[in-house]
Amino acid sequence: MTRITAQLAFLTEADKLKSTLRATTLCDASRRENSGEHSWHIALYAMVLAEHAVKPVNIARVIQMLLIHDLVEIDAGDCPIHGDHDPAEMARIEQAAANRIFHLLPPDQALAFRALWDEFEAAETDDAIFAKSIDRVQPVIANLETDGGTWPAFNVTAAQLQARVGVKVERGAPAIWNALRHRIDAWFAA
């Protein structure tokens, strides 16, 4: 197989991410969001909100991280943050998915994409910490736009939202969480 044939096969496989459904809906509540359009939206979030990163980031790397961060869900599906799951089992499935999907690419790109995905998952570098905060905050806004969205169905409390989401957003972009706090407090108080 030629290099370009492998690249195009990877891109056609990636198309399947448009059929992976997330728990969150669109902001007009018309339907559930898929992981492909979610990945576009958060890449745009990062582009617009980069100035609020707690430490300076390389926005090109952050965006590329976000573009590939959910590809493993083609095999593993989306795992709602407020849902019930076994983190170790989920990690095992996602590792297997990363091994399969990134290795559709030519070897040099497979290694580079896998390294970027590993960096995102580890959430230790400034770029990955900011990318994670963006990935976490976008569904919060979708929920706020849809009268709590998935929060009632998952029986989420204000304390759980802070523990599961707020601390992660604050770690990478405290200004964004601060900007949402009054809307979040108002929803949970109502």
Added chain:
Amino acid sequence: MTRITAQLAFLTEADKLKSTLRATTLCDASRRENSGEHSWHIALYAMVLAEHAVKPVNIARVIQMLLIHDLVEIDAGDCPIHGDHDPAEMARIEQAAANRIFHLLPPDQALAFRALWDEFEAAETDDAIFAKSIDRVQPVIANLETDGGTWPAFNVTAAQLQARVGVKVERGAPAIWNALRHRIDAWFAA
């Protein structure tokens, strides 16, 4: 309105692009693609295929161009390349959409995003020429994956595909068009 409030309002408005339907379907023909997930897919295309650009490109700029290139469709809708439309009227509508949508952002970002969109539309810089070639080639692959996809409905001939799409892809990334040529020829010959 604070700076971050304006940024978040823009990002919530951008959510509507997930409801703009394109003529093209997903690669499994299950449904029509929307412009949000299309934007994600072509940003990933650019990331994977940058080495095939006819001239060296700044991949970070290309990706950001592709992330925002279809936002005007929130107001203007998608205009299928093989469909019937008045280019001057379409350009007028898209200019008005760009004026409205990008100006939801703080002024400095509104100008920067608008300049990037204008550059994409003009297709004169190396980055924009490559971005256009990527935007054009992805639906061709979706059509090839779905037994011609939208080509029969639009009565597209091989010559029309070459004139409307092929020349644009070849201008920015001839190697990609060459890699597809035998599949395209085979489909139109069948």
